Amino acid sequence: MEVIKTASGIGGLLTSFRELAKDSKKVMFIGTTGFCTPFAELMAYVIRDAPIEVGxxxxxxxxxxxxxxxxxxGMQIGDDIDHHADTVVLxxxxxxxxxxxxxxxxxENLEDILEGAENRLVIGICFQSMFETQCWIGPIDFDYIIDSDLSASTIKL
Incomplete structure (x- = not known):
């Protein structure tokens, strides 16, 4: 593994994703319902003007x-779509x-989703090294992982 770029904040996370996905024809996000859905919509926002189908x-x-x-x-979940894509974001x-x-x-799902794609790309987007700590690196053949940390402060005024 080699760090190829560092960035900070939500803007850095979004810019990093946009750069990786810029040559994709179709990006399919896979995530948990509820928790991951708004992150997929947020990531999709930065490629909204590109000729990329998103699901x-x-x-x-x-x-x-x-x-x-x-x-x-903003970006929202729409109607049914074919699940095949050339880029998968876990x-x-x-x-x-x-x-x-x-x-x-x-x-198994990755193979089905990427079936027939000429240029395959598998991107992981996580917080606090989730893919590494849960030992998904290796079993999943990621091309890139965008790993972010999130800090929060609650301030009483």
Whole structure:
């Protein structure tokens, strides 16, 4: 593993993703329902003007793939979409132990989603090294991982 770029904040996270996905034809995010969905919509926002089709697969149920569409209210989940893509973004919520998602099932789904794609790209986006701590690096053949840390301060005035 080699760090090829560092950035900070949400802007850095989004810019890093946009740079990796810029040559994709279709990006399919895979994440947990609820927790990962808004992150997929946020990531999709930075490629909204590119000629890239975008979708979201809840958990590993690729038969439930939905489009992520641009609306006057931002990026939102839309209608059904074909689950095949040339770029897959695995979101870190999948690797959280409480989700009980088997990494082997993810591998099988990746092969199905990427079937027929000429240029395959697998990106992981997580917080606090989730893919590394849950031993998904190796079993999943990531091309890139964007690993971010998040800090928060609650201030009483």
């Amino acid at each position: 979201f697969i809840p958990d590993i149920r690729h038969h439930e793939a939905k489009a992520i569409i641009s609306t006057p209210n 979101l870190g919520g999948l690797a959280m132990p409480k989700m009980k998602i088997d990494v082997e099932n993810i591998k």
